[in-house]
Amino acid sequence: MNAAESVETFDLDLGWLDQMGEWGTRAEPGKQGLTLADIQLGSYGDVPAHSDNLTGRPRGAGKRADGFRVGGYEVRDKQDIWLDNAAMIYEEAVNRQWSSATDVPWETIRPLPDDVEQAQCELATLLTEVEFVAGDVPARWVAATTPDYFEPRMTLLAQIMDESRHMDVFRKRALANGGGLLQRTGGTAGVVGSIDMSRDFTEMSSRLHISGEGAVLSIFRMGELMAYNEAEKIAYRLCAQDEARHVAFGVMHLRYIADTAPERKEEIHCYLDESERALLAGQQNPAAQQTPVSEALAILLGGGKDQFDDGYRKLLAIRRRQVKEYMQRVKSAGFGERFENGRANPELKTYAQL
Numbered sequence: 069m070n071a072a073e074s075v076e077t078f079d080l081d082l083g084w085l086d087q088m089g090e091w092g093t094r095a096e097p098g099k100q101g102l103t104l105a106d107i108q109l110g111s112y113g114d115v116p117a118h119s120d121n122l123t124g125r126p127r128g129a130g131k132r133a134d135g136f137r138v139g140g141y142e143v144r145d146k147q148d149i150w151l152d153n154a155a156m157i158y159e160e161a162v163n164r165q166w167s168s169a170t171d172v173p174w175e176t177i178r179p180l181p182d183d184v185e186q187a188q189c190e191l192a193t194l195l196t197e198v199e200f201v202a203g204d205v206p207a208r209w210v211a212a213t214t215p216d217y218f219e220p221r222m223t224l225l226a227q228i229m230d231e232s233r234h235m236d237v238f239r240k241r242a243l244a245n246g247g248g249l250l251q252r253t254g255g256t257a258g259v260v261g262s263i264d265m266s267r268d269f270t271e272m273s274s275r276l277h278i279s280g281e282g283a284v285l286s287i288f289r290m291g292e293l294m295a296y297n298e299a300e301k302i303a304y305r306l307c308a309q310d311e312a313r314h315v316a317f318g319v320m321h322l323r324y325i326a327d328t329a330p331e332r333k334e335e336i337h338c339y340l341d342e343s344e345r346a347l348l349a350g351q352q353n354p355a356a357q358q359t360p361v362s363e364a365l366a367i368l369l370g371g372g373k374d375q376f377d378d379g380y381r382k383l384l385a386i387r388r389r390q391v392k393e394y395m396q397r398v399k400s401a402g403f404g405e406r407f408e409n410g411r412a413n414p415e416l417k418t419y420a421q422l
């Protein structure tokens with residue numbers, strides 16, 4: 069008996085056809101290609117308000133009675149993690165991946181005066197620490213989220229890849245020009261440390277995406293002022309591009325909460341109170357903020373130890389920019405009332421107007 073005959077006589081069960089989801093679906097590519105948004109068709113696009121999917125079943129696939137409960141997902145309520153444009157942020161993240169090995173012109177780095185190189189290495193040490201937290205913490209939430217909410221889940225996965233690259237680009241910078249890593253800066257204490265202790269996704273997101281990454285984004289955007297060569301400029305620019313997506317995730321998630329779960333607003337305002345205390349501590353008492361990192365930043369911005377004062381003035385301008393951008397973000401997220409009803413410290417407004 070040859071192979072063809074054996075197929076013909078084989079008795080097919082075809083029981084698996086009963087297990088499929090909605091049939092006849094024909095997704096078509098749009099201007100951006102075939103995106104996640106283009107496949108939100110029929111029941112595949114229905115995102116349940118609550119998910120009982122504990123088996124890792126893909127959204128829209130048929131259930132099976134013998135499916136193991138592989139995931140004790142904590143995040144099974146849509147409002148706990150959802151944002152309306154996660155699919156778009158995800159596609160953009162995939163499109164804009166870059167390589168720190170080949171997209172950064174490392175050959176443009178030239179020897180720098182010792183004080184400037186040391187300051188650059190201090191900043192690179194801090195950023196390597198911060199980027200570790202920014203990847204490590206969202207990673208814990210991926211496996212804690214039901215597969216029914218795969219859009220935010222996959223966007224977080226893309227963020228983790230981005231943060232991995234940020235960690236490596238600053239590590240590479242520290243080792244590229246005669247310096248190296250310095251002592252761990254401890255710059256991850258305070259708000260950054262509390263990100264790690266968040267027990268709720270929204271709590272984590274408001275601390276990580278809105279406060280922590282928002283502040284880092286303002287630094288990256290001012291990267292031109294701290295860069296001494298094309299390699300540093302481009303590294304800051306590429307990181308800023310990624311960071312803007314991470315911040316957008318947080319803003320859009322808070323906006324979703326503001327729109328769909330107003331009963332949680334007071335809780336969110338408490339997280340923002342905490343962020344603002346940290347933001348203002350630096351503004352009101354610059355001496356208290358004269359940390360190793362702020363010294364390094366001022367040396368970089370001024371152009372050396374001798375121009376520390378000038379550099380410090382520029383650093384204060386960056387901090388004001390952080391406040392201003394933070395306020396814009398909070399307003400855009402739907403929590404701007406805190407700047408009108410006296411809840412936010414009025415000094416924030418003063419700094420934002422400077």
Ligand SMILES: [Fe+2]
Nearest residue numbers: 199202231234
């Ligand atoms: Fe980052």
Ligand SMILES: [Fe+2]
Nearest residue numbers: 202281311314
């Ligand atoms: Fe980030």
